[in-house]
Amino acid sequence: MADRLKATIIADQRYTIGEVDKRLYGSFVEHLGRAVYEGIYEPDHPEADEDGFRKDVLALVKELDVPLVRYPGGNFVSGYNWEDGVGPVEDRPKRLDLAWHTLEPNLIGTNEFAHWAKKAGTEVNMAVNLGTRGSDAARNLVEYCNHPGGTYYSDLRKSHGYAEPHKFKTWCLGNEMDGPWQMEAKTAEEYGRKATEAAKLMKLVDPSIELVACGSSNRNMPTFAQWEATVLEHTYDHVEYISLHTYYGNRNNDLGNYLARSLDMDDFIESVVATADYVKAKKRSKKKMMLSFDEWNVWYHSNASDLEIPHWGVAPPRLEDRYTFEDALLVGSMLISLMKHADRVKIACLAQLVNVIAPIMTEKGGKAWKQTIFYPYQHASVYGRGQALHLLVDSPKYDSKDFTDIPYLDTTAVWNEENEEITIFAVNRHQEQTLELSGDIRSFEGYKVQEHIVLENNDLKAVNTVNKTPVVPKNNGKASAENGTLSAPLSPLSWNVIRLKKA
Known part of the structure; x- marks a missing residue:
């Protein structure tokens, strides 16, 4: 038997990255595929409540403890007239959604989604259309949603049965406006000017x-970095966040390279931070721009099947990736990347929540179930609240096709001082060997291991289905802590959650 690899960490409560904003564990529901219809909303389902929302889905969303959900898009929002989705349902128009080539029945709109969000115990991250529309529609929507009453749009909301304002706090100024696939795509100058004017009007209605200003659709866009610099030169004084989007896939079946993709995510974040700080310096500003990573996930399994879907159907099964165990490992590492940048990334949205590249899947008229990626997302959301710690990590490394010096140990830790708990999240990227983790935790005197959760599977391509769930976490890890030293064997290709609490 081969010798076990060894890695070490030092965790000290004096060395923190920053407070983890609860919104780091947000998600996304777009009018796309079966995310809304047959996802959160299915009035004929046996589990439907009085409003047509699936109670089994709501229960799973609550298990994830999702703090924020971006809505209603996504590409969809760039052609969306928000007025189509309010008022009596029987009076709402059916529209062609040009983003996804479907028919939008507008059975669910702003008010219904706000109502669902309250049931789910989450907040709404509302997006406005800066594609086919602009500042006027945006400020009217803010008035409709957030103004208490006594004006045209606030009283219109009241007439629709919602006496109290929704008080949406976070708003996205459009979506991926640099993308040629986007309805009414813009140059950086065009978008920067339009977003600035929309921001001014929206904040005049509700200061x-x-x-959130749109960053690049992904870092491979030819205008990446210059787009962020130009947009922020226009919007810097009027927005709080710049957005990032990224998706990864194991298209070449190269596991070592695939599991290193979180290093690309790290570099992406740090590049946007550098660009934002350049604009800060150029403006001599005292304001520090924060980041909203409001689309991230694995997405590639459904690409071929999506090409076969005919146009103009209602809620076709689009973007329904069936996630493997190896996908769950990468999602775990991506969550670690977000936590490691908690000082600047304050919002992040796993895209998406139900059916569409999602941790939760449903059958029409049937059951809901948890995909493999549900578990690392749940663990991070539930246990990753508090101060992100700056760990000193020493790990053996490997090289892959696109990356060098990839640590086998991918790890971070979050300290919840109020609850006297520290949680260490770790992925062992090694495909064959156990990684012996040794941790110096003398700063956390008296902390003992409460549980060591492990997600592992011998079949990298294993998927969970409605009837079979081979990929589930087990509380069977062997971590222990004694005299200020943590010892934990991390099995090959595993996601680990080590929870310690002061005795």
Whole structure:
């Protein structure tokens, strides 16, 4: 038997990255595929409540403890007239959604989604259309949603049965406006000017809101970095966040390279931080721009089947990736990347929540179930609240096709001082060998291991289905802590959650 690899960490409560904003564990529901219809909303389902929302889905969302959900898009929002989705349902128009080539029945709109969010115990991250529409529609929507009453749009909301304002705090200024696939795509100058004017009007209606400007659709866009610099030169004084989007896939079946993709995510974040700080310096500003990573996930399994879907159907099964165990490992590492940048990434949205590249899947008229990626997302959301710690990590490394010096140990830790708990999240990227983790935790005197959760599977391509769930976590890890030293064997290709609490 081969010798076990060894890695070490030092965790000290004096060395923190920053407070983890609860919104780091947000998600996304777009009018796309079966995310809304047959996802969160299915009035004929046996589990439907009085409003047509699936109670089994709500229960799973609550298990994830999702703090924020971006809505209603996504590419969809760039052609969306928000007025189509309010008022009596029987009076709402059916529209062609040009983003996804479907028919939108508008059975669910702003008010219904706000109502669902309250049931789910989450907040709404509302997006406005800066594609086919602009500042006027955006400020009217803010008035409709957030103004208490006595004006045209706030009283219109009341007439629709919602006496109290929704008080949406976070708003996205459009979506991926650099993308040629986007309805009414813009140059950086065009979008920067339009977003600035929309931001000004929206904040005149409600000065308490926070705004997210569109960053690049992904870092491979030819205008990446210059787009962020130009957009922020226009919007810097009017917004609180710049957005990032990324998706990864194991298209070449190269596991070592695939599991290193979180290093690309790290570099992406740090590049946007550098660009934002360049604009800060150029403006001599005292304001520090924060980041909203409001689309991230694995997405590639469904690409071929999506090409076969005919146009203009209602809620076709689009983007329904069936996630493997190896996908769950990468999602775990991506969550670690977000936590490691908690000082600047304050919002992040796993895209998406139900059926569409999602941790939760449903059958029409049938059951709901947890995909493999449900578990690392749940663990991070539930246990990753508090101060992100700056760990000193020493790990053996490997090289792959696109990356060098990839640590086999991918790890971070979050300290919840109030609850006197520290949680260590770790992925062992090694495909064959156990990694012996040794941790110096003398700063956390008296902390003992409460549980060591492990997600592992011998079949890298294993998927969970409605009837079979081979990929589930087990509380069977062997971590222990004694005299200020943590010892934990991390099995090959495993996601680990080591929870310690002061005795």
